[in-house]
Amino acid sequence: MATKPSELSDADMIQQGAEAKIYQGQFYDKQCIIKERFKKTYRHPVLEERLTHRRIAQEVKALLRCRKAGIAVPAVYFMDTCNNCIYMEKVEHSLTVREFIQQFQPPYTEEDNQILRSVAGKVGSILAKLHSNDIVHGDLTTSNILLKSPYDIWEVYLIDFGLSQVSHLAEDKGVDLYVLEKAFLSTHPRTEHIFEQVLAAYSKNYPNSVEVLKKLEEVRQRGRKRVMVG
Amino acid sequence: MASCDHVRTFPVDLFPNSTISIALFDGIKNHDELKKKIISGKIDAALLSAKKICDIFQVLVAATKAVGAKSNGKLKTRSINSEVLFSLSPSNNITESLRTFGVSPSDSAVVAVTIDDFDGLKIQNVAQQINAEMKPLDQLNRYTDEDIIKKVYKISDAELKHSKLLDSVATRIAVKEFAT
Secondary structure: OOOOHHHOOHHHEEEEOOOEEEEEEEEOOEEEEEEEEOOOOOOOHHHHHHHHHHHHHHHHHHHHHHHHOOOOOOOEEEEEOOOOEEEEEOOOOEEEHHHHHHOOOOOOOHHHHHHHHHHHHHHHHHHHHHHHOOEEOOOOOOOOEEEEOOOOOOEEEEOOOOOOEEOOOHHHHHHHHHHHHHHHHHHOOOOHHHHHHHHHHHHHHOOOHHHHHHHHHHHHHHOOOOOOOO | OOOOOOOEEEEOOOOOOOEEEEEEEEOOOOHHHHHHHHHHOOOOOEEEEHHHOOOHHHHHHHHHHHHHHHHOOOOOOOOHHHHHHHHHOOOOOHHHHHHHHEOOOOOOEEEEEEEOOOOOHHHHHHHHHHOOEEEOHHHHHHHOOHHHHHHHOOOOHHHHOOOOHHHHHHHHHHHHHHOO
């Protein structure tokens, strides 16, 4: 039987969310991140198992799909299906876009703006690639986008595909951008001009962006929930 | 007796009672005989075509997966040895996997893998039967054929712009049953 990550020392846990615990560990000679989807005791066990299994499947499928499309994502090393854990590559020498932006304090100097805009442009073109491959991330925030050094090159990695889906609908892609816009502007006040650059690069690199941006405008008016049944 | 200095044994952290031992051999000539011995079970090891291995880590990822399947009672093939070969393959077809990753007459070099070989007897037995020279594992790359690996695992150049070949290979092995 595999060692349960819950038996790993708590010191190895680096993050706990509503759905998963994130540990830092090692898989042979590689540093790795272990993502455990823990059991929710308030759910019916059968439903619980199906949901967890489906989310893990969704996550690794998206990682593979992105990888094949030439989008930088962490490698997967091992799946512990008994304990609902994914062992994946730790992206070394990286920081989140959130951390990156927070290095700068508003009011931004012209130089700051230049750097921030250039990174925003990179993020926008990766999102264009993501959506042109019909992958919808489902939880885009500035914490789920990593920048890997060296400085100036900043390779953009996407992480945390637990809520992702494959969809060709402009609606879903519009909501994806909307979620990011909300997260971006609420985490980083007075960065509207920077987020604009994300969208500019997005539309430049994605032929179908017109339709998606139109949806984004609609979603802004009404919020992200479209279907009002029940 | 063949020297076993070059065998490396790795404890499996996730399954603490298991070990994976790996050795590299070059200069195989008795392919037909080997094949018979593998089929009859006289060789208690997985013999992998070295061309399709780019790193020891690739072997560890596949072997750990096989150890896990055994420990959960979910072996898809007849033995842990064939399971190592099957795990290594991106295909869900067992026969095809064994054919692709097993030793074939065009292979001069093989990677031998034994599981739970605590006293080293299994790999010693391989060394005696294989009629080839044991090589240090760090020479593995000399035998690697990256083009074949890219083809077998269907890895494009676009993907390799953002990923090492080893990471692409490891991911395909790890997520195989989810990749449909």
